[in-house]
Amino acid sequence: MGVPDYIEDLPLWRNEFEYFYPVTVRFSETDAFGHLNNTTTFVYFEHGRISFFKQIGLMQDWTKKETEAIPVTADLHCDYMRQVYFDEELQIGLKLNRVGNSSMDIHYMAVNGSGDICFTGRGSIVQVSAKTGKSIPWTKEEKDRLESHMPRR
């Protein structure tokens, strides 16, 4: 299995992660093959993503009752490199790869206690109106805030 096409240079790519969220694999997240079920990596991505959004103040905006703006997932990708088992402690790394007008592209990396990458991923989020479903551009302030969290390249 080669490197996924959203990763140009793996050591450089890995080095850009600054935000990490810890998770411990729950028993209910394993399956009858004895390992982490493939669907759970996306639960970890979402949980880490929201934790990241909270840190930069976006989640607070989205869960306010008076706003109609909500983030929706446009696409999601996961590449599984190493099997993960019950009770492993993983660090889920997140970084902004690109900020669009009303969207952002986020990269993900799960690392185990030995420093091995277990799975990677990427996905776009779009800010839309909960009423109309149309995309809602970031304000200048939001875009600046997001871009300040991009890796320096």
Add this chain to the structure above:
Amino acid sequence: MGVPDYIEDLPLWRNEFEYFYPVTVRFSETDAFGHLNNTTTFVYFEHGRISFFKQIGLMQDWTKKETEAIPVTADLHCDYMRQVYFDEELQIGLKLNRVGNSSMDIHYMAVNGSGDICFTGRGSIVQVSAKTGKSIPWTKEEKDRLESHMPRR
């Protein structure tokens, strides 16, 4: 393991179920011990319960935007009698055991293809206001409708 205390006479109790909802055990619902994870029975209970509420017209009321009434779970109980495995086809039986002023007590029974009871359960639902959290009594029409779905005893 004896009979749970919400079941007085098992054959009579079993015989009162008239509404059944079919489920097939998903792979992601198993765990590393190779069987159905214990947390999933409550997913089946909820799914069957909502299907039952739809059939009697209550779910449609609760998901209307203009109502503040929502059903909340007051308690839930599950007794596990027989292990369940990937891909088994179960019938989830539901019946109303009691209708209160703003609540109802529901009994559950999961039966496999051989007619064996795999797990049973019970739980109360209360209708509350999403705004205040206070209970909202059934209307006369709703209470009559619910009682018409009680087993004849």
Add this chain to the structure above:
Amino acid sequence: MGVPDYIEDLPLWRNEFEYFYPVTVRFSETDAFGHLNNTTTFVYFEHGRISFFKQIGLMQDWTKKETEAIPVTADLHCDYMRQVYFDEELQIGLKLNRVGNSSMDIHYMAVNGSGDICFTGRGSIVQVSAKTGKSIPWTKEEKDRLESHMPRR
């Protein structure tokens, strides 16, 4: 809603908890009514229970390849006292209420950041053979170990 029947004296009962496991409510664990879905409390119970079993050395025994003994859930109960929302940080308290020959009865309590009890529960675990399904009694050493973790009464 009164106190569940497995709680005799609420302040005394609450005071007996010594082991706590922290969880933060994930977005994927909420539902369209905006609160924690009722099925997730059992995921927290299981996760806390396993964490407790690990602390006292039982989980390590059960996940060894060479053993046929596995813990199965005999019954589970949850009483919902207070709605819980996205991102709340809860402490899941666990205590052994009774140790049988091959079983144990565990009590659960989820407390929010303000010290309010959000939900409580109880449930029995039985140690069985993965091959025969028959119960396997605790060894003397295991029973002593379990009993040393009972609250002093």
Add this chain to the structure above:
Amino acid sequence: MGVPDYIEDLPLWRNEFEYFYPVTVRFSETDAFGHLNNTTTFVYFEHGRISFFKQIGLMQDWTKKETEAIPVTADLHCDYMRQVYFDEELQIGLKLNRVGNSSMDIHYMAVNGSGDICFTGRGSIVQVSAKTGKSIPWTKEEKDRLESHMPRR
């Protein structure tokens, strides 16, 4: 949002699906934004995939106790085109896009009751040894069987 890069010609691509698996959106699969949570599409993909594997006889091989061959997910992708709500009935279409020596590439499409595509996806499965983690090539018979299920192109 354009067409994902694994779809060359959307009408042709759509037309190649012959196997469909029905799912109804469960309440516990929604989230506090009121729609299907993004992590659940992968649960549907897995469930449909296994149902497809059963139909062609592969799943039966993999769940036999005496085999060490298990299917693992190498990558997964989902593109979300349309929001999905509680209780919607979806058809999950699956097709084999490519059969490798020990792998296969599967495409997915979820269609609602009006015939609208709600989400699409793709992902590779690799057959590996549960003991060594090394890939296990398909037998000639298995490869022929898989290829007989490829769309004619």
